[in-house]
Amino acid sequence: MKLTWSQRVGLLLFGIFVLVALFGPLVTSSPFTIDADRLLPPSKQYWLGTNAIGQDNFSQLVHGARTTLYIGLMVTLISTFLSASLGLLAGYSKRLDPLLNGLANMLLVLPSLLLILIVASFTGGGTWQLILTLGLLTWPGYMKLIRASVLSLKEREFVRAAQLYNGKTGYILVHHLLPFIRPLVRTKFILSFRSAVAMEASLSFLGVGNPSTVSWGKMLQDAFSRTQTFITDAWLWMIVPPAVAILFVTIALALIGESKMTGNPFAARLNRKESRVVPEKEMEHKTGCEEPCVEGVSLGCHLAAAGEQPSAIVVRDLKVTYGVKSIIYPISFEVKQGSITSLVGESGSGKTTMARTIYGLVPDESVDGTVMIDGHHIYMNGEPCTMQRWVDAAYIFQDPRNSFNPIMTIGQQFYETMRLQTSKEQKQAAAVAALVEVQLGAHVMSLYPHQLSGGMLSRALIALALVNKPKVLIADEPTGALDPIVKREVFDLLVSKVKEYHMTLLLITHDIPAALHISDNIIVLQDGVQIQGEQKQHYLEKGNQLYHQFG
Numbered sequence: 001m002k003l004t005w006s007q008r009v010g011l012l013l014f015g016i017f018v019l020v021a022l023f024g025p026l027v028t029s030s031p032f033t034i035d036a037d038r039l040l041p042p043s044k045q046y047w048l049g050t051n052a053i054g055q056d057n058f059s060q061l062v063h064g065a066r067t068t069l070y071i072g073l074m075v076t077l078i079s080t081f082l083s084a085s086l087g088l089l090a091g092y093s094k095r096l097d098p099l100l101n102g103l104a105n106m107l108l109v110l111p112s113l114l115l116i117l118i119v120a121s122f123t124g125g126g127t128w129q130l131i132l133t134l135g136l137l138t139w140p141g142y143m144k145l146i147r148a149s150v151l152s153l154k155e156r157e158f159v160r161a162a163q164l165y166n167g168k169t170g171y172i173l174v175h176h177l178l179p180f181i182r183p184l185v186r187t188k189f190i191l192s193f194r195s196a197v198a199m200e201a202s203l204s205f206l207g208v209g210n211p212s213t214v215s216w217g218k219m220l221q222d223a224f225s226r227t228q229t230f231i232t233d234a235w236l237w238m239i240v241p242p243a244v245a246i247l248f249v250t251i252a253l254a255l256i257g258e259s260k261m262t263g264n265p266f267a268a269r270l271n272r273k274e275s276r277v278v279p280e281k282e283m284e285h286k287t288g289c290e291e292p293c294v295e296g297v298s299l300g301c302h303l304a305a306a307g308e309q310p311s312a313i314v315v316r317d318l319k320v321t322y323g324v325k326s327i328i329y330p331i332s333f334e335v336k337q338g339s340i341t342s343l344v345g346e347s348g349s350g351k352t353t354m355a356r357t358i359y360g361l362v363p364d365e366s367v368d369g370t371v372m373i374d375g376h377h378i379y380m381n382g383e384p385c386t387m388q389r390w391v392d393a394a395y396i397f398q399d400p401r402n403s404f405n406p407i408m409t410i411g412q413q414f415y416e417t418m419r420l421q422t423s424k425e426q427k428q429a430a431a432v433a434a435l436v437e438v439q440l441g442a443h444v445m446s447l448y449p450h451q452l453s454g455g456m457l458s459r460a461l462i463a464l465a466l467v468n469k470p471k472v473l474i475a476d477e478p479t480g481a482l483d484p485i486v487k488r489e490v491f492d493l494l495v496s497k498v499k500e501y502h503m504t505l506l507l508i509t510h511d512i513p514a515a516l517h518i519s520d521n522i523i524v525l526q527d528g529v530q531i532q533g534e535q536k537q538h539y540l541e542k543g544n545q546l547y548h549q550f551g
């Protein structure tokens with residue numbers, strides 16, 4: 001990381017204070033020793049003179065650095081940890097959010113200094129009481145910022161994908177979300193340190209704090225509490241040194257913090273990424289459930305038992321409603337094993353909603369009817385789902401750039417989806433083989449998504465979906481964002497792989513000629529309704545014609 005000049009100055013200045021705090025007390029006398037006259041001016045023996053009871057001001061300043069920085073560090077660690085962890089939890093968990101956010105709001109509306117004074121007065125004057133009071137009352141501001149970031153991040157496709165193949169909240173918070181909020185956490189750390197130093201000084205100055213320790217705030221309090229300080233020149237060596245020390249520490253931290261906010265290359269990279277992606281509307285992921293293919297119970301098995309080609313996807317009387325708005329009107333269809341079915345229709349007709357519903361990405365309460373993939377019921381009154389997503393069935397999201405976590409390498413994201421391979425070597429070999437099959441080299445494993453072109457990302461996403469050789473693949477406009485030539489290449493690649501592995505494909509596309517060319521069946525949606533007969537024929541003919549005319 002390249003340091004800016006202000007960052008270097010800040011670090012140098014702060015480093016000097018840290019060295020003084022660490023080693024100063026080892027080479028100076030005790031700050032409590034009273035062995036000189038009162039209010040002596042600076043001399044060779046007492047570099048900063050003596051205070052109103054004859055203690056060495058220089059020794060007090062050096063020992064005070066240790067206390068002030070120690071309190072600042074501890075307060076900052078507690079406050080930053082709380083901001084980050086509670087912000088992550090509140091942003092991610094709908095259940096915890098009202099509680100944590102409500103608590104943060106409550107603390108924010110109370111006047112903080114008054115609150116701290118009251119709590120500190122009640123808890124007594126110990127150093128740890130002060131640290132805990134400050135640490136426990138100063139987390140809400142940044143907690144809310146982090147919560148807001150997580151609320152937006154968790155709607156991104158790569159988080160949804162991680163939910164599908166890993167599911168564990170702790171893993172997603174630590175591996176997928178924490179890296180994004182790290183710049184905020186760093187900034188919070190530095191700003192907290194700065195305000196904790198100032199706050200400690202203010203509270204000590206007001207008489208709240210440990211009376212048996214020396215700190216810069218306490219030096220100021222001693223000085224201000226005696227009238228001699230101001231009727232002589234004593235204020236010059238009693239007040240100016242601790243005040244300047246506090247000022248310089250806060251300036252040093254401000255310089256470091258300023259650089260962090262503007263010069264952090266990761267933050268810049270993140271901002272570039274954020275500008276490229278638009279978070280989707282909130283659509284809570286709820287899992288369905290698995291029902292093993294028990295003969296005589298599941299619909300797919302009924303068909304198999306009857307000697308027909310079993311259905312890989314069964315949709316019966318499916319209806320999707322968001323609030324009072326109906327998106328999909330009752331619809332039924334089946335996709336036979338090893339076949340390709342295309343779902344076409346005008347923009348906004350409900351194709352993506354249908355695909356997401358089939359894969360179990362739509363909340364239970366919005367869904368009515370039956371959906372089964374390879375014999376597994378997807379929705380069954382909120383029972384936990386055991387259908388292995390990315391293993392039994394995979395889903396290719398519409399936007400490949402949004403589907404990969406921008407701060408993890410492609411290789412790391414492959415490893416996450418693999419459950420069949422146990423060792424790292426096996427995973428590596430399978431991932432490389434999948435990438436090679438989509439004409440990408442093994443070097444792609446170590447690249448970040450922003451280092452790949454749109455076409456490469458689409459191929460990588462197909463490889464990711466194919467790596468476990470799922471029986472069913474749902475692809476939502478897998479070539480939507482590509483130019484016509486690359487589009488055709490990626491499309492052909494997808495179809496060839498589906499055929500090679502005898503997979504079942506449900507394809508959402510606007511490309512009607514391609515759909516007509518490759519599909520065993522085409523479903524046409526219009527305003528959430530499946531159209532049939534002449535109306536369907538007319539739509540396909542018109543779409544085919546227009547596509548040839550305008551691409």
Ligand SMILES: Nc1ncnc2c1ncn2[C@@H]1O[C@H](COP(=O)(O)OP(=O)(O)OP(=O)(O)O)[C@@H](O)[C@H]1O
Pocket residue numbers: 281282283322327345346347348349350351352353354
């Ligand atoms: N989470 C949601 N809450 C409320 N309405 C939604 C939600 N998601 C989608 N919709 C609505 O459902 C309708 C169908 O959207 P959908 O994305 O399924 O269409 P689509 O056919 O895939 O469109 P396109 O081809 O443009 O991607 C739209 O009117 C959309 O506003």
